[in-house]
Amino acid sequence: MSRRPFVRQVSRTRWYFKHSRYLRYMSREVTCVFIGAFALLLLCAVERLSEGQAAYESFLAAITGPWSILGLSIVLIFAVHNAISWFNVTPKALPVQIGEGFLPGRFIVAAHYAAWILISLAVLFFAGVL
Amino acid sequence: MNERMVQLDVLRYDPQIDDEPHFQRYEVPCKEEWVVLDALNAIKESIDPTLNYRWSCHMAVCGSCGMMINGEPRLSCHAFLRDFEGVIRVEPLANFPIERDLVTVADDFIDKLKRVKPYLIPGETRSIDEGEYIQTPAQLMKYRHFSMCINCMLCYAACPQYALQPLFLGPAAITLAHRYNLDSRDGGRDERQQVIATNEGVWECSFVGACSEVCPKAVDPAGALQQVKVASTLDWFREHLLPGDTK
Numbered sequence: 001m002s003r004r005p006f007v008r009q010v011s012r013t014r015w016y017f018k019h020s021r022y023l024r025y026m027s028r029e030v031t032c033v034f035i036g037a038f039a040l041l042l043l044c045a046v047e048r049l050s051e052g053q054a055a056y057e058s059f060l061a062a063i064t065g066p067w068s069i070l071g072l073s074i075v076l077i078f079a080v081h082n083a084i085s086w087f088n089v090t091p092k093a094l095p096v097q098i099g100e101g102f103l104p105g106r107f108i109v110a111a112h113y114a115a116w117i118l119i120s121l122a123v124l125f126f127a128g129v130l
Numbered sequence: 131m132n133e134r135m136v137q138l139d140v141l142r143y144d145p146q147i148d149d150e151p152h153f154q155r156y157e158v159p160c161k162e163e164w165v166v167l168d169a170l171n172a173i174k175e176s177i178d179p180t181l182n183y184r185w186s187c188h189m190a191v192c193g194s195c196g197m198m199i200n201g202e203p204r205l206s207c208h209a210f211l212r213d214f215e216g217v218i219r220v221e222p223l224a225n226f227p228i229e230r231d232l233v234t235v236a237d238d239f240i241d242k243l244k245r246v247k248p249y250l251i252p253g254e255t256r257s258i259d260e261g262e263y264i265q266t267p268a269q270l271m272k273y274r275h276f277s278m279c280i281n282c283m284l285c286y287a288a289c290p291q292y293a294l295q296p297l298f299l300g301p302a303a304i305t306l307a308h309r310y311n312l313d314s315r316d317g318g319r320d321e322r323q324q325v326i327a328t329n330e331g332v333w334e335c336s337f338v339g340a341c342s343e344v345c346p347k348a349v350d351p352a353g354a355l356q357q358v359k360v361a362s363t364l365d366w367f368r369e370h371l372l373p374g375d376t377k
Contacts, residue, residue: 004145005227005235010293019201022290025338089339093356100271 031082034075087112136160136169136211140181141221143228151228153219154178160211166220167195167206170232183232190346193282196223197232203287203344223287225296239283242299245325246307253317269314276309276354278347285341285351291334298334299326301341301351308354311361327362335359 016022041063048059062068090112091105124130136158143151156177158169167185174181185195188207195206198221200214211218226234256263285301292298307322326332335355342352 002145003229005229006143006145006148006151007227008151008224010225012294015290015293019340021340021343022338025290025336025340029336089337089352089356092339092342092350092353093360095353095357097268097272100267102271 028082028085031078031085034078035082038072038075038079083116087116132162133159134162137217138166138169138173139217139219140170140173140232141228142181142231144180145230155217162212164211165207166197166199166204166209166211166218169211169218170206170220181232182230191280193280196282196284196287197221198224198287203284205282205284205346208346223283225287225289225293226283234283236283238296239281239286239300239302242303243281243306246299246303246322247318247325248303248306248310250310250313250316251318251321252315263315265314272314273309273312276305276312276349279306279309279349279351280347282346284344284346288340288344290338290340291336295330295334297330299331301335301355304332304335304358305349305351305354308358311358323362323365326358327365332358332362 016026045056045059048055063072087109091108094108096103096108121130138156138158139153140156141151142148142154156173158172158177160169160172164172167188170181170183170185174183183195183197183206185207186192187194190205190208193205196203197206198204198219199206199209200219201221203223206220220232222228222232222234226236226238229235252263279302281302283302286292289298289301292300304326307326310316311319311322332355335352337352337356339352341355342350345351
């Protein structure tokens with residue numbers, strides 16, 4: 001009797017609609033587009049800064065308009081989603097064994113949030129906001 | 131004992147007759163405490179003896195009866211009928227070719243499993259006179275949860291990376307390699323790294339996490355793969371940034 005296995009095709013463009021867990025994954029992955037865009041904006045800021053005070057102030061004026069603030073707010077939402085989704089999975093990648101047991105994952109996640117808050121406060125402090 | 135009629139849509143494929151698989155509906159009198167596997171057994175015994183599927187232990191130990199049940203990779207011996215409403219859709223495990231009905235071709239997984247050398251490769255050879263390889267409970271706990279894998283392949287059926295890139299070694303094989311790498315009695319990590327720390331190995335994983343969500347033994351393959359990535363990255367830094375061959 002000859003074998004004739006049947007191979008089911010997987011859509012390369014629509015596979016993530018098959019299950020909510022795949023959509024959740026894609027929502028995390030798509031955040032990189034917004035974070036990449038913000039990184040480019042930061043590079044532009046550095047370039048304008050190198051051109052002098054007037055150039056930098058005109059750049060600041062350009063990104064404080066209502067549309068810019070709306071765009072940056074969207075980027076912030078995606079950045080927060082990216083950070084939270086990655087923080088929540090860090091215990092899988094970085095388990096901490098103590099004797100015969102493991103440190104509960106919530107402590108590892110909490111340590112990341114604490115570091116996030118401290119670094120944010122430091123940035124605000126050095127920026128002269130605090 | 132309460133009985134009720136349960137409807138199952140089972141994907142059928144006879145390679146001698148069919149060009150492609152098709153669903154066949156069965157109405158089965160089922161007892162309240164039955165699982166999907168019991169319903170399939172009832173079909174085979176009383177309704178349609180031509181139905182093909184794999185099973186053995188009926189207690190979530192052998193890993194033979196994995197199927198897609200309402201689109202989710204499950205062990206059919208662990209899927210209680212009382213947890214489903216309406217018609218239950220039963221298909222062969224996704225991402226594997228269908229041999230016949232609910233039986234898949236597992237050759238790819240078996241080959242990959244062999245390649246990662248999922249067995250102890252002692253770091254030091256000891257004679258019988260020198261006694262057993264001693265391991266502390268803490269050393270055991272380091273890898274114990276990864277050793278619970280029953281090779282059921284549900285993680286492969288859930289993994290979209292494996293679906294899109296069949297060359298990917300996949301969750302279970304890499305997890306079992308990691309299990310032996312973590313074993314204090316083992317010295318085979320360098321051999322396994324050549325297989326798992328590659329583009330088609332752990333770096334094909336993008337941490338969807340579906341493997342861990344469907345694992346019936348709470349092995350957490352996604353965790354194992356991320357730990358392999360961390361360890362492999364540290365290897366790279368040691369090789370490229372530290373003087374001498376410190377691997």
